[in-house]
Amino acid sequence: MSNKVLINCKEASTICDKTEYKEATKWEKIKLNIHLFLCKKCSLYSEQNVIMTKIFCTHLLNHPDHIHLPGKVKDDFKAKLKEQMN
């Protein structure tokens, strides 16, 4: 990434994605904040990106259907494991 303070939307969106994973550098964050101050489209992208992270994390980590494996599957697992132990 360049040393310019003013960046375009493409660069801004990449930094924005990095911030979702706490991987943007200080300098990148400064450039991003200046861009967000000037650009409505990217501000919206940035806000919505936070929502995207949140809903996907919440949904995928708290899987609502807790599945119990059928007894037969577990018996198969046990048999294979026993076989391996001997």
Place this chain on the structure above:
Amino acid sequence: MTDEFDQEPNVLDPNKWIDLYADYLFNYTISRIDDAEQAKDIVQETFLSALKAMKNYRGEASERTWLVSILKRKIIDQYRKMNSKKGKAEIRVSFYETGGKKGNWLEECVPQTWSNEAEIAFESKELGNALNNCLEALPDKYKAVFKMKTIDNVETEEICNELNITASNLWVIIHRARLQLRKCMEESWFKK
């Protein structure tokens, strides 16, 4: 799974693994690899690999944590296999590549206001389905990288090594995945 297991001295007992951890590992896997058959195979392989790796267990982590660490490797292997398959619909370009507007949002990719933003605060089955459908529509490679990064917090460097891509490749993939997921959610869930 209760805490009791974690507080016991850390000794491995393969005879109890299936009863104690099979369900947990399966649920862990199914939320990342959404194919029950594949998930079952991965859990099975995890137990077998664990058995072989028992001598490397130093007793620092609990039995379950140790099994999960082996499972994670298996899941990453599976992601890598998915990686070689061809993707479905794919957003390639979201910004002007050349000309006076270079680096600006393409009209069809400009973020739109979501009028029902507040409603997503609570979880619902319908939201879950919408998210799953959108994830499913992603090319396998995008889905794998997005999940590894977003849900498993796998280090960028590790993903790059595993999938043999550069860091900038990775951020391009993340961006395309996010854009496609946004678009999909805008069509199915968020009201513009």
